[in-house]
Amino acid sequence: MxxxxxxxxxxxxxxxxxxxxxxxxxxxxxxxxxxxxxxxxxxxxxxxxxxxxxxxxxxxxxxxxxxxxxxxxxxxxxxxxxxxxxxxxxxAGAHRLKVVFGSCRYPKTGVQKLDDKLGLDALDCYAERLTATPVDEWPDALLLLGDQVYADELTPEARRNLSGRRQTKRRPPDEVVTFDEYEGLYRHTWGDPEIRWILSTLPTAMIFDDHDIRDDWNTSAPWRAEVNEKPWWRDRIHAGLGSYWVYQHIGNLSPEELASDEDYQKVLANDGDCWPHLVELADRADYEVDGDKGLRFSFRWDLGRSRLIMVDSRNARILDSGERKMLGDREFRWLEDQVNDDLGTVDHLLIGSSLPWLLPPALGDVQTINEIAADRDGLRGKLAETIRQTADLEHWPAFLKSFLRLSALIESAADHSSTGPATVSVLSGDVHHSYAARADFPGKHATRVHQLVCSPVHNYVPAPLKPVFRLVWSPRLARVTRRWARRAGSPDLPMSWRNLSGPLFGNTIASLNVSGRDAEVVFEQPRDDGSLTSVITVSLTD
Missing domain, CATH: 2.60.40.380 (Purple acid phosphatase-like, N-terminal)
Structure with missing residues (x-):
């Protein structure tokens, strides 16, 4: 056979x-x-x-x-x-680049009512358009910035299939736990014909976010302590991180990196089932040892005179030690080394993070205020922790020391010299609305700095949240929350930022287009007929 x-x-x-x-x-x-x-x-x-x-x-x-x-x-x-x-x-193509990016792609469910609610898949529509586009006009890379699979929000069919497998109450009936169940998720999500074809022909970089494992994954130390009490959680971590390593991580690495990767070489040398090694690998990736994680999922791609550095802002978090860091010190030093490495040869620096560095200013301040309160003892700290978990207050500003360290690194890259990058762009997803924000650091900088968010590719934002997202972009509200944050103990921030477009709601795919030292970002959304229309275009170098 x-x-x-x-x-x-x-x-x-x-x-x-x-x-x-x-x-x-x-x-x-x-x-x-x-x-x-x-x-x-x-x-x-x-x-x-x-x-x-x-x-x-x-x-x-x-x-x-x-x-x-x-x-x-x-x-x-x-x-x-x-x-x-x-x-x-x-x-010949070193000075040109087209990168398509987005996040949060929920699969088609097969249930008409749910699929109508989700709308047309923007990546599906992009693939359809690509079939009629000359090859020399195709993108150079596709960046999937998190939530490739939803292990905790299953389609009705996946939930039915799962409920038939559960023989005991030790494992929940509505969340995947085993590697075999994750395999089914990936097969469903990547098996759509248009998606399968576009993944076969565009170089694809990937990073996970929380739903690849579980909603609000690694929000805080209390969250980790609580979830680790669940009898099925170690199985979930083994399956989630093990499958991520197989389906997503190893393909992010260059041939040289794979040749020196001990885990990959052990898998290749194994004549039998590699699952025991993936269990050990997942534990090493999940546990904190001396304030760092035992496996790095962040990676770097050199794209001519542009550079992409993808940052793991989920699993790399340091929480159990009593500190609160988005990245451990060793991982942050790695990020700094990748940014500063021969920076004078880079025209455009791209930093990928599933979570936005720059949120709407008012929302960022609220997250910082919450973190300061959650670090206090007593009832106030417990209440702040409850709010942190309930309201998903766990983005970069909720890890203030890490937020300031990343901001300083970006400012340093922008201040390199007139021969340094023309742009520094942080590419993100997660928040189910899209926008382009420009950061302004004090002093004169030739480099333009932006936060570019494209989310979702195929999902939705509940209607009551739309006016909230619009409100938190209000400059007037931002002045109020900044004063509140200072009184709570936040230092002054090293930069200000303003929204150049959005908030844009609905399924969206974005393209970062580079020509020499010029760059722009284009946000596109599906029409009812399945074609894509450009909704917003922002120059990144004006």
């Missing part, structure tokens, strides 16, 4: 002469792409391969097929989609 391609191919890291193609199969096999091959590795009853494609020509387009044990399995017979290609970068 021939081996079947279950999911993929997904095109991941692409360099000047290399690429990585990820696949899932239903049995052990040899997977080949453009004459390069890899043997699958096994996790429980599932099989995966990340094929390293080498020897490619810079600045070129390579149409590819996927063979399993010598048999062509991709493209699928009678496919209506264009051929999947690998487009390498090189000197």
């Amino acid at each position: 021939s081996v079947t391609l279950v999911l993929g191919p997904v095109l991941r890291h692409v360099g000047e002469s290399t690429a990585a193609v990820w696949v899932q199969t239903d049995a052990p096999a040899e997977v080949e792409v453009l004459g390069c091959s890899a043997r699958t590795f096994q996790v429980q009853e599932h099989h995966y391969a990340l094929v390293p494609v080498t020897g490619l020509t810079p600045d070129s387009v390579h149409e590819y097929q996927v063979r399993i044990d010598g048999e062509i399995v991709w493209p699928e017979p009678d496919s209506e989609f264009p051929p999947s290609v690998i487009r390498t970068r090189g000197p």
Whole structure:
């Protein structure tokens, strides 16, 4: 019996002469792409391969097929989609870049009422448009900024399937807990034909957010202490982080990084089930040791004269030690090293974080005020902690020391010199509305600094929250909350920021377009006929 391609191919890291193609199969096999091959590795009853494609020509387009044990399995017979290609970068395209980004993509449910409420999937619509677009106009990268799967908000079908599997009350009937259940989530979410095709042909970088594990994941130390009391939580962490490593993380790494990654090399060397190693890996990633985590999920992509640094702002948090940090010190030093590394050669610096660095100013101050109160003893501290968890007050401003450290790093990059970056952009999602905000630091800086948020790709914001989001962008309210924050003990902030567009509600996909030292961001939304229309365009260099 021939081996079947279950999911993929997904095109991941692409360099000047290399690429990585990820696949899932239903049995052990040899997977080949453009004459390069890899043997699958096994996790429980599932099989995966990340094929390293080498020897490619810079600045070129390579149409590819996927063979399993010598048999062509991709493209699928009678496919209506264009051929999947690998487009390498090189000197000729170093000054140009198009990055498509967004977050929070809930899958289609198959229930008409729910799907109507969710609206058209913006990434689906983008893929449809791409099929009629010349290859040389395709984006250079797709950035998925969190909530690739919803492990705690299941579709009705997934909930029904799950309820039939539960034999005891030890595990909840409405949340995934096992690796096998996560496998079903990824297969459902990535299996849509348009999504499967676009992932096969655009280099895709990914990072998780809370719903990939659980809503408000790692909000605070009390949250962690409470959830760790649940009898199924260790199983959930093992399955969530283990599946994230397989489906998302390893494809973010370059060939050189994979070659030196001990975990990846152990998996490749294992002839049997790698699940025990993934359990150990997940524990290492989750536990804090000496104020740091034992595994880094942050990563860097060099894109010609632009640089993307994706920051893990979920699992890298330090909470159990009594401190409250978005990143441990070792991880923050890594981020600082990546930003400052030969910065004079970078025209555009992109920092990806699933959570926005700059929220609406009033909302940011409220989160800082809450953090200060939550750090106090007694009833006031407990009340503030309850509010923190209930109102999701756990973004960068709710980790004030980390917020100020990131702000200082961005200011330093912007102050590098006239030969430094023309723009520094923080790309984020999570908050279910989209906007472009410009940060202004004191003094003269040639570099323009922006917070760019695109959320959701396919989800919705409850109607009562829309006027709240509009209100918290009010400059008048911002002056009130800033005075309140100072009285609560917040220092003056090193910069101010203002909204250039939005808040934009509805399913949205954004594109960051670079030409030389000029850059712009374009927000697009689906029309009723499935086409995309440009809603907002903002120059980042004016």
